[in-house]
Amino acid sequence: MTDSSSPRRSAYARLLDRAIRILAMRDHSEKELRRKLAAPVMGKNGPEAMEATPEDIDSVIQWCFESRYLDDARFTRLFIASRSRKGYGPARIRQELNQKGIARQEIEQAMYECETDWQALAREQAERKFGTPLPTVFAQKVKVQRFLLNRGYLMEDIQALFTSRFV
Template sequence: MSGMLDNPVAVRRVAMDLLARREHGRVELVRKLRQRGAPQELIDSALDRLTEEGLLSEARYLESFVASRGRAGYGPLRIREELAQRGLPRPDIEQALSETGVDWGEQLRELWQRKFAGQLPVDMREKAKQARFLAYRGFSQEQIGRLLRGASLD
């Protein structure tokens, strides 16, 4: 980007440009603005103002992120870890996961149907392969075990 982020107007403009593309968390915006050369004091004041105006919202970011990753076939364990790595507080993450309205059992079943055509494993090797994939995607061992035994996920 040309020009320096050495004044409040420039920092706010870049932050708003980033927010116009998609929701961001505060930690993520700070990192991106720092990479563009903005000083911390200008970043803090710009983001405080955007938060006051309702343009920057951690709750909206969490809701958007959880819904997006859930639609992409990722489970709550993976989503929880990704959000924690982005610097979001655990209680806020837990609240977003519980309020999202995603049926994680149904998400698991749909992912398994797409990836493995709904074929229960015929041997231990295939069972391990399916379980590894589903665990990598962020589903619990308990849910995976029930699914691969053909039991209900409710």
């Protein structure tokens, strides 16, 4: 006879289903997936703690890597492409990837391999925000620089916007 309080499926099986559902939505880094798998699940009566052990989580992560559902290099490439399409610069993208648990070496390799023209992207963002002839007055140029720095562009890319116009 079975105990009525025990779950019908093992914690590992439920954890694996949860991981696949999470990864079906979008790619995640290993650190993100671990955090989400360890977090309580929202049930009908509020958050419910998972009975999964750290070993269960490790096993699920390992299975996801082996099945190619989880790939930090692919995640990094897709994240760089996504964030650059949204107008963010390389410094901000590096910082966000670092927060997501991607190793600095992997970040630098992916940034090197990506074919993004950061100067062109910075120009596009500045023109979208401040208009086609970029300002020439110092006070207005400072606003453009501050905006682009906050978006994560490097100072040399920002300065190239103002020097290349006169060449």
